[in-house]
Amino acid sequence: MCQGERDKATDSDRDVKQSICEEVVERDQGACQDCGRAAHDPHHVIPKSWFGKKNKHLCERKENIICLCREHHNQAHTKAARVRHLTLLRERYNYVYDSQPWIGALGEAYPVD
Ligand SMILES: [Zn+2]
Ligand SMILES: [Zn+2]
Numbered sequence: 001m002c003q004g005e006r007d008k009a010t011d012s013d014r015d016v017k018q019s020i021c022e023e024v025v026e027r028d029q030g031a032c033q034d035c036g037r038a039a040h041d042p043h044h045v046i047p048k049s050w051f052g053k054k055n056k057h058l059c060e061r062k063e064n065i066i067c068l069c070r071e072h073h074n075q076a077h078t079k080a081a082r083v084r085h086l087t088l089l090r091e092r093y094n095y096v097y098d099s100q101p102w103i104g105a106l107g108e109a110y111p112v113d
Pocket of ligand 2: 013042043044073076077
């Protein structure tokens, strides 16, 4: 699944490491987190370029990767979608983002408690 047809993936989704990919697919049970259909695309919720040089490695954590079907992946590269997915991951898996050094890139769009 991880090596599937990802020709249309934008940003740095192609860089998702196999080990992280497997972990995320298992977490999401291979289902698109938007619609529940089979998911073929691991997607970086926040793109690498938003992390800055120093924090780039944080992009490749499971907290920042979500399984999506092709259709929802194609709609996932807007700021609104990124905030929505981050919120979804936070609620579904109790991830904590508020203290992440890169969260500021989202500005007021991200609802920090
Ligand atoms: Zn979907
Ligand atoms: Zn993507």
